Amino acid sequence: QGIGYTFGFIGGVFITIAGYLIELALNVNFKILESLVVTTGWKIVLNFANLGFVLAIIVIAFATILRLETYGMKKTLGKLIVAALLVNFSLVIAGAFINVSDMVSLVFMEKTGLGSAGGPSEWVKSFVGMFKAQALLNVVPNYEPEAQVQTGLDTVGSFGKGVLRNIASLFFISLFTFFTVLTALAIAVMLFIRYVYLGILLIFSPIVWLLWIFPNTAGLWQKWWKKFLQWTFFAPIMLFFIYLACFAMKGQEA
Numbered sequence: 001q002g003i004g005y006t007f008g009f010i011g012g013v014f015i016t017i018a019g020y021l022i023e024l025a026l027n028v029n030f031k032i033l034e035s036l037v038v039t040t041g042w043k044i045v046l047n048f049a050n051l052g053f054v055l056a057i058i059v060i061a062f063a064t065i066l067r068l069e070t071y072g073m074k075k076t077l078g079k080l081i082v083a084a085l086l087v088n089f090s091l092v093i094a095g096a097f098i099n100v101s102d103m104v105s106l107v108f109m110e111k112t113g114l115g116s117a118g119g120p121s122e123w124v125k126s127f128v129g130m131f132k133a134q135a136l137l138n139v140v141p142n143y144e145p146e147a148q149v150q151t152g153l154d155t156v157g158s159f160g161k162g163v164l165r166n167i168a169s170l171f172f173i174s175l176f177t178f179f180t181v182l183t184a185l186a187i188a189v190m191l192f193i194r195y196v197y198l199g200i201l202l203i204f205s206p207i208v209w210l211l212w213i214f215p216n217t218a219g220l221w222q223k224w225w226k227k228f229l230q231w232t233f234f235a236p237i238m239l240f241f242i243y244l245a246c247f248a249m250k251g252q253e254a
Contacts, residue, residue, distance in 0.1 A: 003170060007170065007174050007177060008177070011174075011177030011178075011181060014177075015177075015180060015181055015184060018185045019184065021184075021189075021192075022187055022188045024188075025187075025191030025192050026191060028192075028195050029191055029195050029198075029235060032195055032198055033091075033098060033202075035199065037199065038203060039091075042090075042091050042203050045203055045205075045207055046087065046088065046206040048207070049207050049209065049210050050206075052207070052210045053080065053083070053084050053087070053210065056076075056080055056210065056213055057080065060076050060080065063076075076213055076214065079212065083209045083210060083212055086209055087209040087210065090208070091202060094205055094228065097228070097229070097232050098198070098232055101233050101235055102235075104233075105235045105239050107236075187238065190234070191235065194231050194234050198228070201224065201228050201231070204224075205224070208221050208224040208225075
């Protein structure tokens with residue numbers, strides 16, 4: 001019982017820490033567009049991108065003079081004009097997708113019915129509480145007087161069964177605690193990775209519009225959008241599966 005209590009207490013501490021990390025990760029992800037690092041970095045890269053457009057005009061001019069149709073004026077001038085207009089709104093365009101992702105994420109958080117009206121903080125508290133970490137402290141008693149019979153042999157047998165129940169209880173408590181903590185920490189880590197990845201993609205978004213102009217670099221523009229959409233909608237997809245897990249757990253309780 002002492003070992004089981006120790007494992008349960010340690011598991012509860014780690015689950016609490018994981019819950020705090022999830023709360024922190026959700027808060028920074030929902031405010032990524034307000035990040036000073038992202039906005040400052042984006043402005044710096046935007047200045048370089050605007051200089052790049054000047055260089056692009058020079059390249060197009062030389063390509064036209066040298067009759068290089070791949071980079072000819074007719075094929076790239078239209079893209080240059082569009083890109084020059086959109087590059088200054090690159091953060092706004094990307095932010096629109098992120099805002100949609102955040103709204104969908106909040107919908108799934110509300111669907112779980114875990115008190116999401118109070119924001120990420122209340123949702124995380126309810127989500128972690130759903131695992132009932134305090135229940136990990138309960139270990140099946142290894143000796144039940146009411147289960148004893150008259151003979152000493154049967155008493156020893158009852159005691160042995162109680163010990164086996166305690167060992168089994170300790171094993172499943174430890175296993176459940178480990179996977180619970182591992183899952184919660186994985187959620188927090190992936191949300192932090194999403195924040196860093198999206199932050200880097202947003203900072204370099206002006207350069208991406210510049211690369212879109214030329215055929216040989218347009219593939220990088222496509223890769224940027226692919227990664228951006230993957231990480232943007234990672235959060236609502238993950239919360240969708242958490243919603244399914246919560247639904248399943250509530251069904252088990254019922």
